[in-house]
Amino acid sequence: MPPEPAQSFAVTLRVNGQSFETEIDARTTLLDALRDRLHLTGTKKGCALGQCGACTVLLDGKRVVSCLMLAAMAEGREVTTIEGLARGDELHPVQAAFVEHDAFQCGYCTPGQIMSAVGAIREGRAGSDDEIREQLSGNLCRCGAYANIVAAVRDAATREA
Amino acid sequence: MQPFTYAPVADAAGAAARALQGASFIAGGTDMLQLLQEGVAQPAELADINRLPLQGITEDADGAIRIGALTRLQDAADDARLREAFPVVTEALDLTASPMVRHMATVGGNLLQRTRCLYFRDVSTPCNKRLPGSGCSALDGENRHNAILGGSEHCIAVQPSDLPVALISVDAEVQIQHADGAERWVPVEDFHRLPGDTPQIETVLRQGDVILGLRIPAHARGRRSHYVKVRDRASFSWALASAAVALRLDEGGRVTEARIAVGGVATKPWRLPRVEQELLGVRLDRDRARLAAVWAAEGAVTRSGNAFKQPLLQRTVERAIIEAGELA
Ligand SMILES: Cc1cc2nc3c(=O)[nH]c(=O)nc-3n(C[C@H](O)[C@H](O)[C@H](O)COP(=O)(O)OP(=O)(O)OC[C@H]3O[C@@H](n4cnc5c(N)ncnc54)[C@H](O)[C@@H]3O)c2cc1C
Ligand code: SF4
Ligand code: FES
Ligand code: FES
Numbered sequence: 001m002p003p004e005p006a007q008s009f010a011v012t013l014r015v016n017g018q019s020f021e022t023e024i025d026a027r028t029t030l031l032d033a034l035r036d037r038l039h040l041t042g043t044k045k046g047c048a049l050g051q052c053g054a055c056t057v058l059l060d061g062k063r064v065v066s067c068l069m070l071a072a073m074a075e076g077r078e079v080t081t082i083e084g085l086a087r088g089d090e091l092h093p094v095q096a097a098f099v100e101h102d103a104f105q106c107g108y109c110t111p112g113q114i115m116s117a118v119g120a121i122r123e124g125r126a127g128s129d130d131e132i133r134e135q136l137s138g139n140l141c142r143c144g145a146y147a148n149i150v151a152a153v154r155d156a157a158t159r160e161a
Numbered sequence: 162m163q164p165f166t167y168a169p170v171a172d173a174a175g176a177a178a179r180a181l182q183g184a185s186f187i188a189g190g191t192d193m194l195q196l197l198q199e200g201v202a203q204p205a206e207l208a209d210i211n212r213l214p215l216q217g218i219t220e221d222a223d224g225a226i227r228i229g230a231l232t233r234l235q236d237a238a239d240d241a242r243l244r245e246a247f248p249v250v251t252e253a254l255d256l257t258a259s260p261m262v263r264h265m266a267t268v269g270g271n272l273l274q275r276t277r278c279l280y281f282r283d284v285s286t287p288c289n290k291r292l293p294g295s296g297c298s299a300l301d302g303e304n305r306h307n308a309i310l311g312g313s314e315h316c317i318a319v320q321p322s323d324l325p326v327a328l329i330s331v332d333a334e335v336q337i338q339h340a341d342g343a344e345r346w347v348p349v350e351d352f353h354r355l356p357g358d359t360p361q362i363e364t365v366l367r368q369g370d371v372i373l374g375l376r377i378p379a380h381a382r383g384r385r386s387h388y389v390k391v392r393d394r395a396s397f398s399w400a401l402a403s404a405a406v407a408l409r410l411d412e413g414g415r416v417t418e419a420r421i422a423v424g425g426v427a428t429k430p431w432r433l434p435r436v437e438q439e440l441l442g443v444r445l446d447r448d449r450a451r452l453a454a455v456w457a458a459e460g461a462v463t464r465s466g467n468a469f470k471q472p473l474l475q476r477t478v479e480r481a482i483i484e485a486g487e488l489a
Contacts, residue, residue, distance in 0.1 A: 001167075001168070001169055001209075002167065002168050003168065005167060005206050005208075006166055006167065006168065007164055007165070007166050007167075009167075025164075026164070026165055026166060027162045027165065027197070029194065048198055049198060049199075050191055050194075050195065050258075050261070050262055053261065056261055059264070062235075062264045063260055063261045063264055064261050064264050064265050065191075065261045065262065067194070068189075068191045068194040068195070068262070068265060069190055070187070070194070070207075070209075072167055072209070073187070073190065073209060073211065116260070116261065119260070120260065123260075133396075134396055137259060137395075137396035137397040138258070138259020138260055138261050138262065139259075
């Protein structure tokens with residue numbers, strides 16, 4: 001982060017356990033930095049206004065929408081994206097549950113759904129179908145795969161518990 | 162987005178000094194980024210206030226609860242002391258935005274959220290609040306979400322935040338520090354201003370002011386309090402109408418204290434003294450709740466698209482009183 005107000009500057013971002021240094025314009029959102037600078041394109045851009053959840057990532061372990069955050073504000077924080085979930089070839093349990101339950105159609109909302117579900121399960125807020133629906137209400141699915149998404153999250157939550 | 166410069170600030174004095182030079186603050190960024198994306202906000206400089214030591218909730222010796230301005234909405238919602246003493250506040254937070262937004266958004270920023278009026282956020286249309294003197298597109302336009310209370314011929318935009326509505330019902334105050342170091346307290350009820358003929362001025366804040374936090378006084382403890390929010394979908398939406406109710410009952414079930422405020426329907430978080438008065442001294446039952454709630458829409462002015470809010474408001478207040486009084 002710049003010590004004095006500046007229009008462009010270097011930032012160091014910690015993403016999925018790795019450090020990346022990159023020169024950015026002050027206007028760069030975390031979402032754009034992830035996709036265009038670090039080429040981590042798993043995080044999707046839908047509305048860019050916080051309303052669809054496609055860009056959900058974890059910041060210090062908590063769910064946030066990366067479109068409503070300046071990249072500069074993520075400096076010194078730990079960012080986890082969809083690319084950071086799997087252990088080598090082994091899918092994260094929530095990823096595996098999405099595959100098993102056919103919890104997507106076009107797949108555009110899926111990385112955001114999965115990151116939001118991982119956050120909800122970690123926060124202990126995926127205890128019932130109603131709670132899962134409420135907790136994932138910030139993640140919209142234009143294909144309407146909701147029924148299978150709830151089933152996948154429920155399954156992953158029980159397996160992780 | 163227009164270009165701007167960015168830098169973090171270390172303390173409230175530094176932040177206030179930058180503001181006097183024309184900088185805008187960014188806290189959680191959830192409203193600021195929207196306004197930047199849509200070209201509604203065009204600051205020359207953003208001062209990031211996230212390093213200020215204003216996070217967290219503490220309890221004073223006398224039982225008052227203080228909430229730092231940078232406390233995230235989710236952290237406040239999860240605070241056990243707050244939930245126990247002032248459930249109306251944590252219920253309002255539970256019903257605010259999405260979990261992602263609640264992890265980012267701060268309580269200070271929430272008080273300053275700008276209106277969701279469609280025209281305010283669309284720079285291609287006239288809007289007195291965004292561009293004073295350009296006219297109000299909502300008066301005869303798409304005004305389903307606009308206010309029926311507190312409007313003027315210049316602006317009928319709703320102040321859309323849930324939290325301040327709940328805070329009014331527990332007599333909360335905002336702590337503000339000015340660039341000259343002077344501190345002052347303003348009741349949440351007096352924090353927002355009516356649009357009148359200056360809809361661009363929304364609060365009592367002056368340039369160089371920083372919100373430090375909120376305080377809910379000990380005397381508001383012991384009220385039964387509750388928040389009801391009605392919206393177009395079951396979750397993740399701003400209120401069409403909402404009601405915060407806080408009541409104190411004596412052993413005989415008579416109302417000895419009443420605070421009622423509503424959101425989604427007015428140009429500022431709106432207190433309902435007449436409804437409060439109707440409840441005072443009465444033994445609460447469902448009929449009393451209904452009769453009192455009729456006064457909720459006193460003075461309402463409806464437009465082409467928002468007349469439905471008048472009965473909706475009355476019923477929302479009625480339901481909130483019934484549920485707060487456990488008459489359901
Ligand atoms: C999709 C979505 C849905 C939402 N739904 C709801 C809802 O249902 N109910 C609801 O109430 N809100 C809702 N919101 C709004 C959200 O709660 C606010 O955007 C948020 O609380 C603003 O806080 P922030 O910290 O992100 O503010 P920022 O965007 O950082 O700042 C907002 C304004 O406050 C100023 N500011 C911030 N902190 C201070 C301070 N300490 N002192 C002085 N000035 C300060 C900034 O300069 C800026 O002008 C929603 C938002 C989104 C994106
Ligand atoms: S109601 Fe207020 S915010 Fe909406 S268009 Fe009119 S002046 Fe602008
Ligand atoms: S792209 Fe961030 S919420 Fe839609
Ligand atoms: S699977 Fe297509 S948007 Fe959700």
